[in-house]
Amino acid sequence: MLGENEMVVLPNGNVALKAHYHPSEIKLYEDNPLIEALPPILSVEDAFEQLTHSVEYNESERELSSHYRYHALMGIARFFQPVRDHLDLQDRFSRLLRQGYVGRNPRSKSHIEVLNAFHKAIREDEKVKIPPDIRSTASSITLVGFSGIGKTTAIERVLSLYPQLIVHTDPNVIQVVYLKLNCSYDGTLKSLCMDFFVKIDNLIGTTYYEKYGNRNNSIASMVTRIGQIARLHCIGALIIDEIQHMQTSKDNGSEKMMNFFVSLVNEIGISVMMIGTMKARAILQKDFRQARRGSGHGDMVWEQMKRGEDWDILIESIWEYQWTKNYTELTEEIKDTIYEESQGITDIAVKLFALAQGRAIRTELERLTPKLISTVAKEELRLVQPMINALRSGMISNIEKYEDIIPMDIESYLNNKMPELDMRAKIQAKKEELAQKRNALTPSLLQSAVVSLGSLNYDLKKAEKVVITLLKELTDPSPKELLMQAIEVLDHKESMNSNRYSVMKASKENINELQKVIEEGKNLKISAYEILKQKGFIPSPLVEFSLQEVRS
Missing domain, CATH: 3.40.50.300 (P-loop containing nucleotide triphosphate hydrolases)
Known part of the structure; x- marks a missing residue:
């Protein structure tokens, strides 16, 4: 320093x-100013400490959203362990x-x-x-x-x-x-x-x-x-x-x-x-x-690092930088897998570690496994596979064909994957937003449909069960569509007497009128129940009884 x-x-x-x-x-x-102005000559211990370059890291980052963690992965490219x-x-x-x-x-x-x-x-x-x-x-x-x-x-x-x-x-x-x-x-x-x-x-x-x-x-x-x-x-x-x-x-x-x-x-x-x-x-x-x-x-x-003390120091030092939600313990099998897939080329080993985490985050696996590391090596490091295979063979004639192992720009790769990850985050956020809107909308749909069906002399308990089932099956139904579907289901399930049929016939003719009343209530920010009560569709004694049934 x-x-x-x-x-x-x-x-x-x-x-x-x-x-x-x-x-x-x-x-x-x-008495040579050019030499005496230089920093002091370092011992091996001091050199080791000063050459080391750690990565900014906090374990709490593993709980961040995937797109934030993907950004954090880029720090691995600046890791240096002497x-x-x-x-x-x-x-x-x-x-x-x-x-x-x-x-x-x-x-x-x-x-x-x-x-x-x-x-x-x-x-x-x-x-x-x-x-x-x-x-x-x-x-x-x-x-x-x-x-x-x-x-x-x-x-x-x-x-x-x-x-x-x-x-x-x-x-x-x-x-x-x-x-x-x-x-x-x-x-x-x-x-x-x-x-x-x-x-x-x-x-x-x-x-x-x-x-x-x-x-x-x-x-x-x-x-x-x-x-x-x-x-x-x-x-x-x-x-x-x-x-x-x-x-x-x-x-x-x-x-x-x-x-x-x-x-x-x-x-x-x-x-x-x-x-x-x-x-x-x-x-x-x-x-x-x-x-x-x-x-x-x-x-x-x-040349490539041999499997031994230096290799273990490198892998053990970098292994603590994990951004997957689930921390993976370093095992001999994982060490062997990383060495096998990188053949001791440090640049490939470090970047394979980062790419494997990126894949684990992107696929929501959220942990590292030997199988994942091998898969990423074969799919994401295709360009260097001929060179890796040459090193793996140990034959000089093969290695000489690929003397220059192609280095990989990890930041460019992760940046290329970022739009995909950001899009997934946007889609997920949109899904959550729609779910919240649906959750906010569902109670009013349920209430208005049950109340309307109650005003048509349907049993409130049966009507509520039918409407709940339809809300799960239908995609964003309109109030009118939900009411019509509920009436068809209830009619199919029950054998109505002639009086009931006459009431239903009349009621179906009045569905449009009921719908208009409910829409009017929405414009006035009044619940379906209140507006139907104001318009005289629901008598007061029945109202109290209906609400008790809906809550039960």
Whole structure:
């Protein structure tokens, strides 16, 4: 963590850390402001704690509506649990950065001599000639591995331990601790140089791209300017990601790029870290490895995690973040299932955990099972199944066909599913609204129908039972429709005497009149019972008797 240090706002609005120096316990690093302004060197325990990135989570969120919980799931994509490879990376980068600064003390005479050498080369349009007595202490690291293994995420977590910009007053300089670039898809050196100028301008408010980044400028002139700028702004480490793209470059483009990196390390004195997928191995095994054989930092190759302690730490750490209504205990069977379906690719494992929860929420299963996890893996991760099967086979010939496991954008996937989930929530809300309206309407329909039937000399108990049954069977019946249906049912069930039939005949003729009276009552906000009583359809003694029957 960067702590509560004083910050400085640059003219372009970016924020930099004001230099505060920590006396070094290592003689090699003493009196070098670029090193002593960096955060303290971390122990393994401190590195583990500071690299960990937990997810904002509260168990009470499991009781939220499904669409809220679906949003919360996106937090899993930002989860980071360090394992041994990450701690190793942090330690190597810490040494790479500091040792690169050993030979670049801005208070030393050699620092001025190198800057003068760059100025002379640019003025006379010739290759930079560093004084022979100035030795570079820079070195390099390469990190290659399957896509989805977490290389980029890991280095970004490591970089988060350092301020990117530090403002010094003695000497007066803005130190750029690190600069991260992505190798362009065309894999050309010119594109990388242009990206360098843009990134520096965005950081410290310079106009290098406008001055030196024009496509009409030669690559040689751009490279010289980069060396000058890197020295002037004390860039500690240059991180180049996606270096496998160099394979797509034409006219020996990858060789030119590698020569540029060698020059940065050996001549200009800038430490370099290169990151790429397994496809980058062929490039790295050329002359760049030979040029930095004595660096001491070596190469890092990250393959899929093995089923063991690191895997258990990862799964056990993330398992607490459950948003299903029912919490699922982590079992060995579930661990085995996640490993089987991800084959130790951490990106797939973490996202499979999120996707399985999304499916459980969406289908209202609301719990995680090995069967659900396997189903989601096969249905939602179809694109990576050929690669997973290759890893599962363990055969190198199969794995080499799919060296770049395709990473999955979990947030995009969940966002795509969000309209479906939101629509389900809207439909459910609409159903609840209609149910409430029906519940509010049903008592008045029941009451008006029973009262009307009572006024037609039907037995109130029988009439109430018939009307209740019809309300369950009919979909939103009108009062008239309900009354007519009830009369038909009651007539069918009872054998009426001739007097009753004569009454019914007359009553049917008066149904429209009764309906008009009831509608009039509605307009006046008077109940059917009250309006029928006012209009003389229900005598007072019968009213009291009818109400008692309806309530019973």
